Amino acid sequence: MIELVIPIPPDGPRAGLPPSVLPDPVPAPHAGPLPADPLPPLPHPLSRLPGVRPARPQLWLVETDTHRDSAVRYASLVLDTAELTRSEEFRRPADRATYLCAHVGLRRLLGAHLGVAPRSVTTRRAPCPCCGEPHGRPVLPDGRLHFSLSHCEGLSLIAVAGSPVGVDIERVPAPHTVAEAAEVLHPAEAAELAALDPGLRAAAFARVWTRKEAYLKGLGVGLGADPAADYVGSGRLPAAPGGWLLADVAVPHGHQAAVAVRA
Template identity: 80%
Template sequence: MPLVAPPPEAPPAGPLIPASLPPLTAALPRLPGLRPVRPQLWLVATEAHQDTVTRYAPLVLATEELARAEEFRRSGDRATYLCAHVGLRRLLGAHLGVAPRTVSVARAPCPCCGEPHGRPVLPDGRLHFSLSHCEGLSLIAVASTPVGVDIERVPAPHTVAEASEVLHPAESAELAALAPALRPAAFARVWTRKEAYLKGIGTGLGADPSAEYVGAGPLPSAPPGWLLADVSVPAGHHAAVALRR
């Protein structure tokens, strides 16, 4: 089963990583300090794979993943979840040389409280990964250092107005300076960068999203010790990847 959708024909502006096949080893922008082993990204389109994944899921996913899938009320959300997790397990199994269903995933200690609900990790710690999905699309990253990804639909204008107050003050000011029609795309840009970074450090939204500045403009601003880039995904969406140096 192919895991990857073709890249969009017209990617948005900015330093972009195309989520295409083969995975991104040579397509990364030349970011200062990037290690020789680079993150690999896969973009999974639910519509292209949901029929096949329905057959694969009972053979590939853990019992708790299958139970989680059944909790989704909307069939589209359930299909996206299954595509994302089947894709992730097949990729991790291929990297580790084991059957996808036998891949053991645990949770690292949370950096905020120390409880075991931090970012998902593999037992030996030699391979890192991150997964994000929104309706119809999933983004998967595999790397040799901690990594985080996020993909989101560009929100409606009223959502931007309601959510901008949780951003860093400088990011909120950057959004306010834009014409109203440009704000939804800019908000998606800053939010995916921010969530990718927070997932990479293991806190997720348990940390204050206003604490770190990642920027709402065309160029991301990475927090110290991290690399941050936008990812080229289909129109109407935005995505980002964060990688620890």
């Protein structure tokens, strides 16, 4: 398992965090998107995982094509009743398979970190930062380990960290979707997209959206918050909101992903 370090944005407007809030020692900037380790399918055991530290998430990529058979075979032994019930609600077999792969993978990773069987892992919803109701981000009861999960068609991304973390993975959208959705972005982000060549806008929008959703998931509010409120940028380096570190994640062509972790 590779321990990953979030890149620090360069100095400048909306560049992210002042040095005083960065972990000590300050990690060096990363030249590009962070890699994510491929998760070995069952029944292969996970090697001993390193301990997590704040602001240094461990990232794992789960490909449905690789894990489909083992996830379906072991789901009843790994997932709880609520997860199994939720999996049956998917109409498309491909979506059900991706859900099973994502949640079996997450339980395997959390179980390995906690030293318990995957099915023994228990989670709850944290209070929502906006209203206080118990529908915030999923958390472990003791709060010593933080995690986030995102999946889209055929791919899942899992992050485990020592401080609140959020991830998002999306397929790069069609151009007409970008035109419709850009109005919900921060005004500066919408202006950046409008200034691009039309052929570049879809990928840039996907960068903005995954960065934004990863950050909002890390906060525990998700899309219940106004996505236009915070600027994360559409360029090569993300602009992290105060108190957070933000990075793109390298994923297969046609997709975009990001991770946000509280500093």
